[in-house]
Amino acid sequence: MTAYCPVCLCQHGKSFATVFDRVLKRPEETWEIQRCQSCGFGWTTPSLSEDEIKHYYPPTYHGDTVHTIEAFLSGKLQKSRSWRGETEKRDLVERYVGRGRILDVGCGDGKFLWALDSRKWNRSGVEFAEQTVRLVREKIPDITFIEGDIYSHQLREGSFDVITFWHVLEHLPRPREVLKRVHQLLRPGGWLFISLPNFDSLQARLFQRHWYAFDDVPRHLYHFAPGPLEILLKERDLTVYKHVFFSPKVNFHCLKYSLINWSEAHFGSRLPYYIAKPLLMVFPLVERLSGRYGMLTTISRRED
Secondary structure, three states: OOOOOOOOOOOOEEEEEEEEEOOOOEEEEEEEEEEEOOOOOEEEEOOOOHHHHHOOOOOOOOOOHHHHHHHHHHOOHHHOOOHHHHHHHHHHHHOOOOOEEEEEEOOOOOHHHHOOOOOOEEEEEEEOOHHHHHHHHHHOOOOEEEEOOOOOOOOOOOOEEEEEEEOOHHHOOOHHHHHHHHHHHEEEEEEEEEEEEOOOOHHHHHHHHHOHHHHHOOOOOEEOOHHHHHHHHHHOOEEEEEEEOOOHHHHHHHHHHHHHHHHHHHHOOOHHHHHHHHHHHOHHHHHHHHOOOOEEEEEEEEOO
């Protein structure tokens, strides 16, 4: 068990919650979420090696890639509600930069990259799932799909205008080294977008072990809040530009399933969830007013 905070290195870690892997449905196997009492960073214990953690990613983790590709090529995916999540990401990025070379880290099947206009963007994605990469390469050849991680030698330093992490950074070991690599890959003035669950959110404090973001433990190695994320970014000469409330859709999804988790754990039923469901409409407003929203999206730049 880590006795000190991986960010500020103080020895004031305290147990925040004990959780289990809801994705693989293993209630007999529990994990401890430690929270630094100084900077607010969180980490999962016991820690697993990179080889060990791979066994916690089932083949279906990214969904049915073949079906998704077929739906995209036929135009059906673009008419679905889920596609709106990808266009929301695109629209957020294009508020700050309209074209250039973009790298999506941990891109899965690449839906975010599919949503980008190829006339404006030179699109690259890196993903460790070999079968997913192979399938996308075969069917969508105009996107550079790289099997591996952000340290791949196929990624050229100083060549990207934008790098994105859509709910990926919390999965990666050694976040300091990841952000060092980001700085190397970005051109001066390049933009970095990081979206992940907010460990300092009202949702986390209210639901604790039932918080939906903990469903993905132990794949979520770390648990970020604005303060410790800023520390890590500044260490790597990445200037924090803004924390934004994004995406309301993902935030509400997390809120909904946190309440369902709580309802089923305490009452063995979803009935209390349906009774309390009207309150879900009010909670996002409280989050916005407090600034402690469930999802944290941080926009930063390499200035030099």
